[in-house]
Amino acid sequence: MKRLVFILACLLSSPASAQERFSHQSIQLQTDRIFNNLVKIRREFHENPELAGHEICTQKVIAQYLLDLGLEVDTNIYGHGVVGILKGGKKGKKIAWRSEMDALPTDHADKAPFKSKNKGIQHGCGHDIHMAIGLGIAKVLAKNKAYLSGTVYFIFQPEEETFIGAKGMINDGLFSKIKPDEIYGLHVSALPVGQVMVKPNEMFAYQRRVRIKLKNELSKEEANVLTKKIHSFLFRSTANSKPWEIHHMADPKIGLTNPNTIFKDYLFMDENFINRSKNNVLFLETYLYETNSTYLKDIIPKIKQAIEDSGYKDQLLSVSFTQENPTVINDEKLTNAASKTLQNIYGKDVIVTDHGQVPFFNDDFAYFQQKIPGVYFLLGGSDIEKGIIAMNHSPDFQVDEECIRTGVKCFSSLILDRLNKN
Known part of the structure; x- marks a missing residue:
């Protein structure tokens, strides 16, 4: 009888044991x-x-x-x-x-x-x-x-x-x-x-593609000066950091694993704007990267302000996002x-x-x-x-x-x- 009980116990317990394995x-x-x-x-x-x-x-x-x-x-x-x-x-x-x-x-x-x-x-x-x-x-x-x-x-x-x-x-x-x-x-x-x-x-910064349309009255040199001013006007990062230097992402001192990482609280634009003209309109386009979603709504007004402060209010036609993908x-x-x-x-x-x-x-x-x-x-x-x-x-x-x-x-x-x- 004891042997039968033992065998039954083994049979009853085998599925659980298999699952444990x-x-x-x-x-x-x-x-x-x-x-x-x-x-x-x-x-x-x-x-x-x-x-x-x-x-x-x-x-x-x-x-x-x-x-x-x-x-x-x-x-x-x-x-x-x-x-x-x-x-x-x-x-x-x-x-x-x-x-x-x-x-x-x-x-x-x-x-x-x-x-x-x-x-x-x-x-x-x-x-x-x-x-x-x-x-x-x-x-x-x-x-x-x-x-x-x-x-x-x-x-x-x-x-x-x-x-x-x-x-x-x-x-x-x-x-x-x-x-x-x-x-x-x-x-x-x-x-x-x-x-x-x-x-x-x-996990990633918010990426936006910006398009600025101006009357085609700016020289190439003037357009380059303007884009640099826009970049400087919007730029934000922690002190002395360069968050676009992505090769530092694994650096234990300034990379993503460090609470004081350079890859937080920033806004920067790609400095090399695409510059093209069509039908007497100058198009300036680039990507920007912002970590704080609540600041996204302020970007276009700030770009407009930077253009006006640079003396090109009358030349400005529009500023818009042409790409607004969601982020992870x-x-x-x-x-x-x-x-x-x-x-x-x-x-x-x-x-x-x-x-x-x-x-x-x-x-x-x-x-x-x-x-x-x-x-x-x-x-x-x-x-x-x-x-x-x-x-x-x-x-x-x-x-x-x-x-x-x-x-x-x-x-x-x-x-x-x-x-x-x-």
């Missing part, structure tokens, strides 16, 4: 097992990059990979996007993970031995890394789907570099087909490999919960707090966040000792592929933890 420790082990294969996949993406709107082969590779994992796959949501649906063994929360697919039009030097085979096109922003991480997370979680409580959506988004893919997917009915409660994504950056950076609210804004509650989760699982060193806002860059992940609470992370991809600097969109952009391991284990664990918190 799918732990954060097992995620690390499984990530290590598939790491080399993910590196191979990343390099294949790197060798075969496709521009925004042309991600044809990329789509096929991703869709087949997800099908082989047993996921439901939808390739009929805007452009060459792919959505993989992983249903867990139990009902629960619905979580989405976003990865971008497109490459850049560039002829920058590429030191990698697995160079692009497509002339003038490169994965110079790291989307090949993002896709490999997304596929890695899908593989780890799919292998253990019986123990997942809920559903995970893997959104592979086209056309991020042109800032239209996310909005296109939404307008094409993405969220009528899937209904996530939360959404997460990342971008590889120049931070040290092994680090994940995040903060609540704005992280949900505060989810960000704090995610940071705490990753610190508890992988230690305090893996998560670093972002104290600033990055200029120049942005991500149309912002459109997803307008519909669903979400968090966007910066993933370190640099190793200074190896000479690897993951500064996106720059010559000699390289990524330490160890960041794939960091991304897969950390965010597989995060998704598992969030699914368990119903």
